[in-house]
Amino acid sequence: MTLHTQPVVVNIGPHHPSTHGVFRMRLTFDGENIVDVEPVVGYLHRGTEKLAEERHYTQVITLTDRLDYVASMTNNEAYVLSCERLVGLEAPERGKYLRVIAAELQRIVSHLIGTGFFLQDLGAFATPLMYCMRERERILDLFEMLCGARITVSYMRIGGVFQDAPDEFWPALRKLLDELPRYIDELEGLITTNEIVLARTKGVSPVTPEQAINGSWTGPVLRSTGVDWDLRKAAPYDAYDKVAFDVVVGENGDNYDRYLVRIREIRESIRIVEQCVKQIEPGPVRATTAMLFKPPPGEAYVPVEAPKGELGFYLVSDGSIKPYRCHIRAPSFINLSLLREMMVGWKMSDAIVSLGSLDFNMGEVDR
Amino acid sequence: MYGSGMMKGFGVTIRNLFRKPVTVQYPEEKVRQSSRFRGQEFSWFEDRCTGCASCAKYCPLGIIRIVTSPSDRHKQDGADFNIDVFDIDQARCMYCGLCVEACPYDALHMGTNFEGAQLRRQDLVITVDVLRKRAKHPSTWYRPQLERQDFDPYKQEADMQTVAREPYYWHPKRPAMLPESARKEATADGEYK
Numbered sequence: 001m002t003l004h005t006q007p008v009v010v011n012i013g014p015h016h017p018s019t020h021g022v023f024r025m026r027l028t029f030d031g032e033n034i035v036d037v038e039p040v041v042g043y044l045h046r047g048t049e050k051l052a053e054e055r056h057y058t059q060v061i062t063l064t065d066r067l068d069y070v071a072s073m074t075n076n077e078a079y080v081l082s083c084e085r086l087v088g089l090e091a092p093e094r095g096k097y098l099r100v101i102a103a104e105l106q107r108i109v110s111h112l113i114g115t116g117f118f119l120q121d122l123g124a125f126a127t128p129l130m131y132c133m134r135e136r137e138r139i140l141d142l143f144e145m146l147c148g149a150r151i152t153v154s155y156m157r158i159g160g161v162f163q164d165a166p167d168e169f170w171p172a173l174r175k176l177l178d179e180l181p182r183y184i185d186e187l188e189g190l191i192t193t194n195e196i197v198l199a200r201t202k203g204v205s206p207v208t209p210e211q212a213i214n215g216s217w218t219g220p221v222l223r224s225t226g227v228d229w230d231l232r233k234a235a236p237y238d239a240y241d242k243v244a245f246d247v248v249v250g251e252n253g254d255n256y257d258r259y260l261v262r263i264r265e266i267r268e269s270i271r272i273v274e275q276c277v278k279q280i281e282p283g284p285v286r287a288t289t290a291m292l293f294k295p296p297p298g299e300a301y302v303p304v305e306a307p308k309g310e311l312g313f314y315l316v317s318d319g320s321i322k323p324y325r326c327h328i329r330a331p332s333f334i335n336l337s338l339l340r341e342m343m344v345g346w347k348m349s350d351a352i353v354s355l356g357s358l359d360f361n362m363g364e365v366d367r
Numbered sequence: 368m369y370g371s372g373m374m375k376g377f378g379v380t381i382r383n384l385f386r387k388p389v390t391v392q393y394p395e396e397k398v399r400q401s402s403r404f405r406g407q408e409f410s411w412f413e414d415r416c417t418g419c420a421s422c423a424k425y426c427p428l429g430i431i432r433i434v435t436s437p438s439d440r441h442k443q444d445g446a447d448f449n450i451d452v453f454d455i456d457q458a459r460c461m462y463c464g465l466c467v468e469a470c471p472y473d474a475l476h477m478g479t480n481f482e483g484a485q486l487r488r489q490d491l492v493i494t495v496d497v498l499r500k501r502a503k504h505p506s507t508w509y510r511p512q513l514e515r516q517d518f519d520p521y522k523q524e525a526d527m528q529t530v531a532r533e534p535y536y537w538h539p540k541r542p543a544m545l546p547e548s549a550r551k552e553a554t555a556d557g558e559y560k
Contacts, residue, residue: 193372
């Protein structure tokens with residue numbers, strides 16, 4: 001008697017609208033081995049690009065908060081930089097430094113969330129995630145001082161930031177910068193040398209630099225494969241040309257390296273914020289722009305190094321008060337392009353971990 | 368040695384066991400928001416509002432509705448309008464604060480509260496009567512003049528003279544309208560000379 005077998009198709013997701021749950025994978029299994037993977041996206045589509053076409057340039061800033069909702073500051077930054085390029089405007093020095101401080105704090109937040117949910121996907125339920133969340137809350141408190149909101153910040157404006165930091169912000173930031181490295185050490189003590197984490201992640205789903213470049217990967221996931229590419233160094237915007245930092249590069253491009261690059265980037269971000277606090281000088285924070293921003297016809301694209309990769313807003317202006325077209329190059333979406341290369345040939349449990357190590361955000365994938 | 372990494376992890380857990388918890392038991396005790404917090408109890412000063420509807424035009428969602436009608440007040444100085452309808456639909460508000468940024472007369476301010484749950488959807492619409500009666504605890508978001516006064520919205524109540532960049536009076540011909548505390552000239556940035 002012969003036993004007939006056939007591959008089994010399993011849907012993973014969509015589960016929950018806030019984690020990477022609304023991402024759906026159609027995995028084809030042969031036993032427990034993955035034969036094929038097909039991503040299905042679009043459950044969180046809100047039509048941001050189309051909505052941007054019927055709003056003033058300033059109003060679109062509120063939409064960018066909702067793209068990658070764990071990294072709103074960098075979204076704001078990417079958008080206002082493109083707007084400024086449209087008219088050849090530049091923010092005042094203090095405004096630039098405030099933007100860099102906000103963006104780097106946001107990078108710490110995003111990487112903490114990425115690490116926390118990566119461990120959640122590994123099965124370390126809640127405890128390490130809560131340690132990450134605890135540190136994140138401290139940074140969100142700073143954002144609340146800065147701009148009155150914790151997640152949907154809308155902090156940056158075309159030509160700078162909307163308002164200078166309040167007086168109580170600087171001592172609070174100092175305190176955070178003094179205490180955060182110790183907490184990151186603790187977090188690393190929990191994870192980096194843990195045997196279970198090593199066994200589950202080291203050498204799993206490796207991606208070669210060639211594959212990563214062909215798949216248009218950017219951000220920490222690209223750097224984990226050993227490619228030295230960081231837009232903060234390659235095309236400095238805002239005040240990044242005035243601060244010294246190292247581009248963190250991984251070696252093997254496996255799940256473990258993707259985690260390690262993130263945790264080291266947190267340390268570099270702390271370094272950048274330290275330098276900004278030292279270098280920042282009093283002055284105006286916002287260049288004078290009209291309430292209704294009206295750029296001349298033209299187009300602009302300024303990519304920034306968002307926590308997840310290269311984020312850019314391609315804006316086409318027809319000379320009116322609204323953008324004619326606003327295309328968003330979302331890193332989370334493009335970083336999903338190598339899913340098949342990462343997962344085929346590995347087991348089901350590895351697929352979940354690989355997905356977590358990509359640290360993508362559905363708000364940005366579906367836009 | 369195999370297992371040393373895990374022992375290190377247990378060390379971190381044990382250290383956290385003896386730390387003070389950061390969790391706040393919410394309904395019983397509350398965390399104080401910062402004074403720039405963009406909360407839901409909008410403060411609106413009717414005497415400052417001219418009904419220009421800048422806030423309505425600048426709202427990304429178009430949730431502010433203003434209806435005005437001419438009034439008999441201050442006819443010799445020009446127009447003065449009654450604000451008949453000033454609806455803010457908080458069910459759709461995302462508290463971006465662009466209406467407050469757009470207000471040229473510092474009449475509308477973000478509020479402080481965040482507990483805005485209602486049983487019916489129509490209760491979420493703030494009407495002009497609610498805005499008139501409400502205690503004024505404006506947030507200092509986009510109001511540097513309040514920050515310069517060290518205004519604390521959780522303790523103080525703002526009055527219509529101190530809340531804005533410029534002191535309020537209708538016409539230079541009628542200095543009697545101008546209270547003693549406000550007889551200062553102010554620049555556009557809110558700096559008093």
